[in-house]
Amino acid sequence: MLSAESAALVRATLPAVAGALDEITTRFYATMFHDRPELLDGMFNRGNQASGARHQALAGSIAAFATALLDDPDTRRDAVLARIAHKHAAVGVTDDQYTIVHKYLFGATAEVLGEAVTPEVAAAWDEVYERPGAEEPDARTGPMGLDGVQLPDRPAVFRCGPLPFIRAVRGQLLAGGVPARRIRYEVFGPDPCLPGTAA
Structure with a gap:
């Protein structure tokens, strides 16, 4: 569950974030792969990157997950999180790569939304980003x-x-x-x- 303060900030900024997600995710992937090209080697489906399907999927997931946290904060999302965890384990995602994704995703958000991303807003969205791991107590690590x-x-x-x-x-x-x-x-x-x- 999000803290009350974070929930209020996420609710207030969700329309702006959701409206800019296509631009945010496009910038996120372009910048991350420019700086970290090794992540393209077997980690991401290049066909989905080229078609924009990966960008759209990520944008939709972010908006849907944040909305679900706000609309029904007491419900665990085990099925969705298990599917994500299994997919990530299958391609060998490591803990340090979540930090990399966070850096570039939040950097792209700040670039696109500018001054609207105050330190308080960034901290609130950090809680959204951290929720999947926090709500998956039985998550497995290593190869699936x-x-x-x-x-x-x-x-x-x-x-x-x-x-x-x-x-x-x-x-x-x-x-x-x-x-x-x-x-x-x-x-x-x-x-x-x-x-x-x-x-």
Whole structure:
């Protein structure tokens, strides 16, 4: 739950933030990838970056999460947060990368909104950003696995991510009795045609 002071500030500034999210997320990704190009190597789907789908997804997530915190502050969002946590674990997101994302996302917000981002407003939105980790007490760290996952009968499995992840999960699915013909995947990562890139 947000503090009362932060909730009031987030509620007051949400229309301005939501209205500028396309510009904020576009600037965020451009600046972060310019300064930290290594994050493009297997961490983000380049097709989604090029089409703008990733920008739109992030913008929608920020606005929806902040709205949900304001409209129903006592409800935990375990399903949504678990999906985010699993996706992040699958691509190998590390704790320090959340700090990097915070730096560039909040920097882009301050650049776009200017003087409207006072220290108090920034602190209130910090609480929104920190809520996912605060509300996920059973979050797992490290590579995602299928331990403890009950697979349905005749599942169709779709995976995307770096090749080592694809291989690891495929092995677990086969060991769990999933036929190879029911396993689909999309690999993203460094372009294997670039000089010096391992295939």
